[in-house]
Amino acid sequence: TQLLEQSPQFLSIQEGENLTVYCNSSSVFSSLQWYRQEPGEGPVLLVTVVTGGEVKKLKRLTFQFGDARKDSSLHITAAQPGDTGLYLCAGGSLDSGGSNYKLTFGKGTLLTVNP
Amino acid sequence: KAGVTQTPRYLIKTRGQQVTLSCSPISGHRSVSWYQQTPGQGLQFLFEYFSETQRNKGNFPGRFSGRQFSNSRSEMNVSTLELGDSALYLCASSPRQGMEPQHFGDGTRLSIL
Numbered sequence: 001t002q003l004l005e006q007s008p009q010f011l012s013i014q015e016g017e018n019l020t021v022y023c024n025s026s027s028v029f030s031s032l033q034w035y036r037q038e039p040g041e042g043p044v045l046l047v048t049v050v051t052g053g054e055v056k057k058l059k060r061l062t063f064q065f066g067d068a069r070k071d072s073s074l075h076i077t078a079a080q081p082g083d084t085g086l087y088l089c090a091g092g093s094l095d096s097g098g099s100n101y102k103l104t105f106g107k108g109t110l111l112t113v114n115p
Numbered sequence: 116k117a118g119v120t121q122t123p124r125y126l127i128k129t130r131g132q133q134v135t136l137s138c139s140p141i142s143g144h145r146s147v148s149w150y151q152q153t154p155g156q157g158l159q160f161l162f163e164y165f166s167e168t169q170r171n172k173g174n175f176p177g178r179f180s181g182r183q184f185s186n187s188r189s190e191m192n193v194s195t196l197e198l199g200d201s202a203l204y205l206c207a208s209s210p211r212q213g214m215e216p217q218h219f220g221d222g223t224r225l226s227i228l
Contacts, residue, residue, distance in 0.1 A: 033216060042205050042219030088158065092215060100171040103217065107157030
């Protein structure tokens with residue numbers, strides 16, 4: 001069974017601070033996705049990374065895929081209250097039969113940015 | 116472009132009842148996946164449907180079932196409801212089977228009394 005561990009589970013910071021959240025596994029994934037979920041809504045895709053060592057930037061958000069494709073990090077610079085939400089990572093891989101692609105989700109990091 | 120639509124948004128049932136949830140995917144998307152989200156377990160994969168056939172299944176009991184219609188709309192059914200079935204049920208669609216990314220609906224909040 002593939003597992004994705006996200007840390008920290010909860011994070012409360014002040015506006016303007018920087019933060020990093022982590023997504024770790026002992027399994028190799030062919031891709032890694034990050035989603036943000038706000039209260040009362042479904043998750044919304046932020047980014048997909050597919051190459052080991054890949055770094056993607058989305059405004060103040062920087063995503064990195066580990067060289068071995070087992071872990072990922074999300075760094076937010078100068079956090080704003082609008083960044084508040086549940087950040088989920090999801091690893092993509094083929095199942096044991098090799099014919100079905102599946103996503104395994106971490107339990108998420110709940111980020112609160114206080115004004 | 117309309118997003119993924121799930122109905123109803125909220126539902127209250129009692130133990131032993133059954134429930135059917137509905138999901139309309141983004142137009143042109145043929146794959147629909149269902150997830151259960153709880154505070155303790157996070158997002159857990161239930162099953163995926165593509166071209167009216169179940170293509171992938173998670174580790175849930177047989178009380179959880181689904182189907183997909185020719186217009187790609189999907190329904191999920193849970194029979195003999197248990198207290199532990201209280202959760203947010205999310206539907207996600209994508210253009211092809213297993214194709215990423217997943218476009219999620221806002222979910223159905225199911226509460227079991």
